[in-house]
Amino acid sequence: MSDDRPSISAADRHYQSLLSGLTSLRRSSLLLELGAALILGLGVCLGLASVWIGVEALFYLPPTTRLSLGLTVVLGSVAALCYYLFRRLSGRLSLSGFSRYVELRCPELGERLISALELWRQPIARQLYSADLLAATVIDADRTLEQIERRAILDPRRLMRHARFLALVILVGGLALTLSDDMAAALYRCAHPLTPFIREPRTRIAIHPAPLEVIKGEDAVIGIHFSGDRPRTARILRRESDTALWQEEELVVDRADSLTYTFPGVKRSFSYRVHAGDGQSPVQHLEVIDPPGVQRLRLTYHYPAYSNLPVRLEEESGDIHSLAGTRVDLEIVASKPLSSATLVLDDSLRRPARVEERRAFAHLQIDHSGHYHLELVDAKGVGSRNPIRYTIDLIADAAPQVAISDPGRDLDLPENMQVLLAVEAVDDFGIGALTLVHRVNEETEERSPLRFPPGREVNLAHLWDLSATDLLPEDRIYYRVEALDNDQVSGPKMGVSREYVLRFPSLYELYEETTRAQEKSLDELEALAAEGRQASDYLEQMRRELLREEELSWEQKKELEATLGREAERAEEVEELAQELQETVEQLEENGLSSEEILEQIAEIRELMSQVITPELREALEQVQQALENQNPTELAEALRQFNEDQRAFQERLEQTIALLEQVRTEQRLEAAVQQAADLEERQARINEELEQEAASERLQMQEGSLQRDTERLQRELEELSQAMSPFSEETAEQLSALAEEMESRDFSGRMQEMIERLQATPNMEARRLGASLEGDLGELSASMKQLQEEFVAEQKQMLASDIQRAMRDLLRLSHRQERLLDDTRSLQQAPSPDFAEEQFALMQSVGQVTEQIGAVARKTLSLERPLAATLGYALRGMQEAAQHLGQLEARGAVQPQSTAVQHLNESVLLLRESLDNLAQARMPSSFGEAMQKMLGLSEQQSQLNQATQQTFGEGQQPGGKGLDPRP
Template identity: 30%
Template sequence: MSESGKKITDFIGRARRALMLITSVSGAMLTLAVILGLSFLLILLNGLFFLECGARSALFFIWLGISLGALFYWVLWPFINIPRERRVAIDLEREYPELDSRLVSAYDFLKIEPRSYGYSGDLIAASIVDAEKRTRGLKPERIAPFSMLRERSAYLVFAVLLIVGFLASSPSVFHTGIARGSNPFQYIMRPTLTTLKVEPGDAGVTKYKNLEITIAASGKLPEDVTILRAFDGGAERTFSANRNPENDREWSFLFEDVKRDFTYRVEGGDFISRPFKVAVVDRPRVVGLTLTFDYPDYTGLQTVRLEENEGTVDVPYGTYVTVEARFSKKIERSELNFSDSTQKAMQIDDRSATGSFRAIKPGSYRLLAVDNEGLANDDPIEYPIRVRSDEYPTVEITHPGVDIDLTEDMLIPLSVLGEDDYGFSGFQLAFTIEKSPEDTSRIKIPFDSYRRPQVSVEYYWDLGRLAIFPNDIVLYWVEALDNDRVTGPKKAVSRVYSARFPSIDEIIKDVISDREDQITDVEEISRQERDLQEELKELTREMKRASEITYEQREDLREALQTQRELAEQLEKTAEEYQQTTEKVTEQQLASSEIIQKMLEVQKLLQDVATEEMREAMQKLQEALDSMDPEELRRAAEEFQMTQEELLERLDRTLALLKRMQVEQRVEDMKALAEKLKEMENKVSEGLEDGSMSQKDAERMQDRITEGSELLEKGLEELAEMMSEFPDMPSEQAKALANEVNQNSPSKKSGQCSSLMKSGSMNKCAGKAEELSEQFEQIAQKLQQMQEQMQQQLSAETIAAIRRAVFGLLDLSARQENLLGTLAKDIRSRELARGLGKDGADISLALGRVTAEVVSIAQKNMMIPPNIGAILGSSLREMGAMLVELEQGRGYSASPRGYEAMAAMNVAAEKLLETMDMMSSQSSSSCSGGQSFFQKMQGMCDKQGQINQSTIPIAQGQGSSGSMPGGLTPDQQAAASRLAGEQEAVRKSMEELAGEAAQRSDIAGRMDNIVEEMEEVIQDLRHRGADERTLNRQERIMNRMLDVQKSLHRQEYEERRKSRTGENIVRRSPDRLPEDLGERRDLLQQQLLRALNQPYPKEYEGLIKSYFQALRENAPAEGK
C-alpha cells in the first residue's frame, strides 16, 4: 500500500476509535445514572415501606436486570457492534463535504484489486493521493457524538444529586432502606411501635458481682419493661425492670451476686429483644479484710485491730499498718497498690495474704489479687489513707500568768497548762536574769501524765537559790516537748513573764505611799459626807416647813442620793485598795500577825461603813422620789439623814483608827526594814568571807543597803513627827531614836562601806559591815520595845475606859430603872411625870458623857464593836423622846421610851464587857507553833536543795560513762553513799515533822508521799547510784516540800482571818424563791438578744426591747 493509502486508512481509523470511545463513555454514564436512579427508588421503597422478603427479592431482581441490561446495551454493545471503516468514511464525507466522495472512493480503491476491475493503476494511485491531500488538516475525531456525552453526564449528575439529597433529607429512612434493600433475601423483623435499646446486651461479669441492665425505650412508650432470665435453656423467670424516676424512657434492673451464666431477653410494649448472653467469670474476690494498727510510741496508744472489712486507714503519722486479706479462691499473687503508683507485695498463703506498710503520707491503697488462671480481682476498692500528723504542742503559764514582783519567800507557784494531741515527754522551766540574758538556765518540771493531751502541772519554783539581788528581773518561760519519737519531739514555748525582785526600801515606800493615799481618800470622803450632811439637814428642814415639796427640792434630794452612792462606791474602792495593801504586807512578811489582824479589822470597818440600814434608807429614798407622795418622801429623807449621820460617825471612827494604824504600821515597817537591812548586811559579810558572793554583787547589795538605810533614817524622823500628834504615843522615845540614828547615820556608814568595796579595801569594809549589822539590830529592838509599850498602854487605857463606861452605864441603867419604877406608881399623874423630868435629864446628860468617852476610845481601839456607837445613840434618842413626853406630862408615853433607852444601855454595857473579856483573853493567849514549823520546813527545803544539786553530777557521770546502772567509779560511789546518808537525815527530820503535823491534818495530808519518795531516793543512791529517775524523784520531793512550805505561810495568814466558832445569827428567812428560780429572766434576755440579732430596722429595736421589758415585768405576776 502506498504512503497515501496508509494515511487515508489511518485517518479513517482515528475517526472510528474516537467514535467508539465517546459512545462507550456516554453509555457507561447513562448506565450509572440508571442504576443510581433505580437504587434511589429501591431505597425509597424499602425505607418507607416494610416489604416482605419476596417483594424485596423481586425488586432486587428488577433492579439487577435493568442495571445489567443497561450495562450491556450502553457499555458493552458499542464494543461488539463496531462501525465498519467504509461507514466511518461515509460519516467523514458527511462531516466534511469538501472531501467530495474522494475519501470513500479512495477507501474503495484501496480495498479492491485494480486489475480485477480494469481500472488504471496510476489513476487509482492518483485518486488516492488526491483523497489523501484533501484529508490533510482535517480532524477525524469530530465525527464522535460529544453532544450525547454531555447529555448523559447531566443524567448522571442528576441521579447522584437525587441520592445525596435523599440521604441528607431523611437519613433514617435512607439507612433503613439501605439495610433492608441490601439484604433482600434475609428475614427482617417487621418494625415494632416500641424499640428497646438494651445495655450491656451480651456481657461478661465477675462471679458474685452485680450486673445492671439498663433499657432505653424509643417509639411508643411501653407501660412497663420486663426481663426474662433463663439458666442453661431452662424456664424463663420474669423480673420487672425499675423505671428511672428522672427519665420515664429508661429502666434498669440489677442482677445481684451473679453466680452462673444465663440468658435474658427484654420485653416492653410490642418489642421483644433477642436473647442476650451473660457469661460469669470467677475472679478472685476479697471476702475479708482486717487492719491492725501499731501506733508509734509517742501516741501512747495501744495496738488496735479494726473490725473486719474496715479498710480505711486513719492513723497518726508513723503508724505501722498490717493488712490481712482473705480471698474467695486460691490466689497466685497479691499486692497492695498505692495511689502514688508504688506497690508492695503481700505474703500469700492459699486463700489469704498479709502485707504491711508504714503510714507516713496520705493517699489511698487497693488490694490486688491474681489467681492461677491469671484472673485479677475486679475493680478493687480504693481505701483512703489519712495520716494525722502530730501537731505542735502549746503551753502556757496559767498562774501567775502576769508579770509579778517576788514575795519575801522567793517562791513562785507556777501552774502550767500544756496541750498536745498525743501528750508530752517533758516540761522545763527556762529562765534568765535580764541583765545577763545570754545565760539561760533550765529546770525540769516533774510531771507524770505523759500520755494525756492536756496536762496541768503545778510547780513551786524556789528562786531563793538563785543569785539574784534586789531590782533584778528574772525572765522566765516554760518549754514543753511533745512525745513524738518518730520525727523528734516538737517544742512549744510559753509567753515570757518577768519576776522582779523588789528592794525592801521600794516595797516599804510603796506601802507607806498606799496608806497615805488611802487616808487622804477617806479624809476626802469624810469631808464630802459632812457637806452632804449639811445640805441634807437644810433640805429636810425646808421640806418640813413647806406643805408642798418643790421640783427643785426633789432634784436636790436626787442629787444628794447620787452623791451618797458615789461616796459609798469610793469607800468600797478604798477598802479594796486597803485589802491589797494588807495582802502585799502579808506576802512580803512586813508585819507581825497582830498588825495584820488589825489591818484586817480596819479593812472590815471600811467595808462596813456603809451599813445595810444605810443601803435600805437609800433604796427607800429612791422609791419615795419615784412616787408622788410628799409624806413618804419626807419620812424617807429623814431616815436617810439619820443613817447618814451614823455613817459619818463610823467614818470618823475609821479615819481616826486609820491614822493611828498608820503610826503603828510605820513602827512595824521600820522594824521590818531594820531587820531586813541587818539580814542583807550579814549576807554581804558572809558572802565576802566564804567567797560565795562576787565583789560586784556585794557592791550592788551594799548600794541597796545604803538606799534602805536612807529610808530608815527618814522614816524614823517622820515616825517621831507622826507620833507627836497622838499624846498617848511614845513620841519622845521615837524622837530620841530618830536623833540617835541620824547621828550614827547607817546610810553614811553603808555608803563608806560601798566605797571601800569599790576601792578594794575589803577588810576595812568587813568591820563596818559588822558595825552596821549591830546598829540595825539595835534599831529593830528599840522599835519592838516601842511597839510593845504602845500596845500595852493602849490596852490598859482601853480596858480602863471600858470599865468606867460599863460602871457608868450600869449605874445609869439602875437610875433609869428607879425612875421608871417611880413613874409606874402613878403613870397617869402629869405632875409626877413632869417632876421626874429633871432626873431623866440628869441621866441623859450622864449618858451623853459615857457615850462620848466610848466613842473616844473606839477611835483608838478597833476592838470596840462598831455598832456600840449606834446602840448608845439609840439609847440617847429614846432618852430624848422620854424627856419630851415627861415634859408634856404624858407618863404612859414616856415609859416605853424610857425602857427602850434602858435596854439599849444594858446591851451596850454587855457588849463592852464582852470586848473587855476578849481583850483579856487575847493578851494572855500564846502564839502557836506554826512559825517554828514553817522555819523547820524552810531549813529542810534548803537541805534538800543541796542534796538535789549534789546528785546531778553523779547522775550525769553515770550516764556519760555509758556503763550499766550501778557502774560507778569509786569516787562516785563514795559521793552517792554520802548523799544517801544526808538524804536519810532529811527523811528522818521529815518523818518527825510529819509526826508533829499529825495534829494539822491539812499539812500532814500533803506530806504523805514525801517520806516514801525519800526512801526510794536513798535506795537508789545506795544500790544503783543516780539516774534520771532519781533526779525526777528528788525534784518531786522538792516540789512537795515547797508546796507544804507555801501552804504553811498561807495558812498562817488565813489563820488570822478565821477560826472563831460561829454563833448562829437569827434573821428572817430570805424571800421565797423567784418564780423563775433565777432562770426565766434570762430566757427572756436570751430571746431578746436573739431577736435583736435579727436584721430588724433600727426603729423596731426599741419596740422589741419594750416588748421584752413588759414581758419581764409581767412574768412574776403571771406566775409562769
C-alpha cells in the first residue's frame, strides 16, 4: 500500500467528526422546526380566537355555544400544531434520515454522506468494498460537510414567515379590540365562557369622572361617552334625595361619540344619570364638599426680652400689632380636619404649619409691617377659598428722651473741678446706656459711660470729676448726654440732650470777681464810715443847740428824725455787709484764692463787723427816738449825749474793721500775685510741653495769647500792689516794685507776642527756644515772689513730712495685720467665725482713716504720687470684698481680695516714700488748700481719695445689720 492512502485511523477520526457535526445539525434543525411550529400554532390559535370573539360579538352566544367554540379553537390549534410537526419532523428524527435530508439540501455531497454512515461501521462492507475506498469516502464526506454553510441546511425563512403571520394576527386582533367596544366586551365574555351575560343595549353610555366631588359653589363638569348606536339626543336626570323626583334636561348629541356637560354653581349634593337611545348610565352621585375655613384664630404674643412685657393672648382679631422682634404663635381652629396648613407672608413667603386634626400651629417673627393669610387643605385635598388677609402692623420703638436737669445751664467750672450732673432719661421700654460726651474746645470728643439702675425712667446723679483733664484757663468744655434704649432687635436708638458749656476761668478772672466784691464792700464801709462821721458831728451840734435854746424848731425835729432813721439804716447796712463779707470768705475759700491764715483774718473781721452794732447802741437810739416823741428837751439832750458816745464807739469799731480789711486785702493781693506768678510759669511750661509733643496749633497760639494778657495784668498788679503795700511794709513794697521793673525790662509781653508769631511759622524751633526762655524767666519771677514765704514754706514742709511719715507707719502696721489675717483665712478648714469679718471691717475702717489723713495732706501739697489715691482705693475695695465674703462665711472667696489688699497697701507705702522724696525735692509745698489745687487743675489726688473713701464706706453696714467697727 502506498504512502498517500488514507489510514484507517484517520478515517475513524473523520467518521467521528462527521457524526458529531450531523448530530449538532440535527439538534439545531429540530429546535428550528419546533420554534416555527409553536409560532405557527400560536398564530393559528390567536386567529381562531379572533374568529371566536368576532362570532361572540356578532351573535352574543349562550354559555354552552361559547364554550364549545372555545374548545374548538383550542383543539383546532393543537391539531394544526401536531400536523405541522408530523409533516416537518418525520424522517429527521434518526441520524440516517437526517443525512438523507442533508443530501437533499446539499447535492454536492453526492450520496457520500449516506454511504459513509451506512458502510463504514459494517464489517461486511469491508469485504465487499475496498477499505481504502471507504476511508476516502468518509474523509471526503466529512470535509465536504464542513465546507457547507449551515444556512443551506438550517433555513430560518419558514420561522420568519410564521412569525410575520403571528404578528399580523396580533395586530389585526389588537386593532379590533381597540377600535371596537363590542370586540372588547366579547373578549371579556369569552374569557368567562361559563358565565351567562345579559345582552347590552345598542347604545352604551359611560360617565367620567364618577363618582364626582366638587367644592361648594364651583361648577361640576362631567364627560358623557356614547358607544354602539350613537343617539341624536340624550336626557340627563338629577335629584337631591332618594325620595325626590327626577329633574330632567334634554341634551343634543347629534350622534357624537361624547360630550361635556356642566352643572353650574353647585350648592348641594345630588344623584344623576343619563338616558340615550335604548341605553342608560348607572346612577352617579355628585358630592358637594365644603372648603376648610378658619373658625377661630388665637394669637399669643411673646415680646422681645428687652421690653419686659408679659405674654399676651388675643382672640378677637387676627391682625398683629407688635414690636419688632416679637414672636407671635398662631393657633388655628379649622371647620374640618386638615391635611396641611400654610401661613403665607406678604403673598410670597410660605411657611408650613404643624397640623393636628382640626388645629394648626404656626409662628411669626415680626420684623416688618405687612400682611399674611392662611391656606388650609382638608383630608381630601380641598383647599380654602378666598382667605382673609390679616394686617401686620409694626409698632415703632421710640427713641429715648434725655435731659440734663442740673445744672441745666452754662456755668463756670468750680474750683474743685467737679460738677454734679442730674440726668433724667425716659424710654418706653427701658434705657440701655447713658454716655457723657464732652470735648475741650474743638478737640476730639471723649465718651464716658454712666452707670445707672435699669428702668424705663432713669434719674441719675453723677459727680463729674474733671480734675484729671488737662485744662488751661479760658478753655471751654462742651458736654451732653446721649441715651440709647435697650432695643436688641432692630438696634438701639439714640436720644441726645441739649449741649451745655463749662467755662474754665483763669485765676485772674476769679481774682477779679472776688476783688470787685471786696472792693465794693470796702467802699460801702468807707462810705458808711464817712456818713457816720457827718452824722456824729450833726448830732453833737443838735445836742448843743438843744442845751442852749431848750427847744427845737419843727424843721430841726424833722431833720433830727431823718438823721436817726438813717443811723438805724446804717446799722442794718453794716450787718448786710457783714453777711456779704461772709459770702466773700466762702467764695475765696471755694476758689482757693487766699491762704487759710488770710481767710481766718477775714472771718475775724466779719465777726468784728457783726459786733459793731452793740445792744447799747440800739438802746440809745431807741431812747433818743422816745425822748424826741416826748418833747422833753432835757431827756432828749441826755439821750443824744448817750447815743453820740455809743455812735462814736460804733464808728471806731467800723473804722478798725475797715483798716483790717484793707490790710488783709493787701496781704491777699500779695498772695494772689504769688499764685499768678506760679500760674504763669506752669502755663508756659505746659505750652512748651505740648509744643514738644506735637506741631504748633491754633489752640497753642490762643493759650500763649491768654498768657500774654495775664502777664501784663500781673505786671500792672505788682505796680499797684507796691503802692498799696507801702503803708504796711516798705521793704516788701520796694521788692514788688523791683519785680515789676524787672518784668518790664525782660519784656515778657513782647517776647510772648513774638512767640505767637513764631508759632504760626514752620518749623517752630524759634518758638520752642522762646518758650523755654520765657519758662525760665517766669520761673525766676515765681521764685522771687515766693521768697517772702520761705519760713512758712520750711515750716509747712516739716509738718507735711511728719504727716506723711505717720501715714507710712500706720499703713505698714495695717499691712502687717492684713497679712496675718490673710494667713489665718488661708489656713481655715471650715467656715470662718464672725471675728474674722469684724477684724476685716476694723482694718478697712483704719485704712479709711489713714486715707482721710493722706487726703488732708493732699489738700496742702502737690508732692503726693498720683497713683497713690487709686492704689489706696483698690486696697479699700479689696478689703471691702473680703469683709463681705467673711461676713457671708465664705473664707475661700475672701483670700484673693485680701491678697490684693495687701499688695496695694505695700504699694501705697512705697508711693508714700516716693512722695516724701518729692516733698523734700519740691521748691515749695502748696499752702492754699484743696481749693487752690483745683484751681490749678491739680486736685486729682484729693478727688481720687474722696471717691475711694466714699465708695468704700458708702454702705456703712456689716452683714447682720451691724455698723462699722470703730476699733482701729
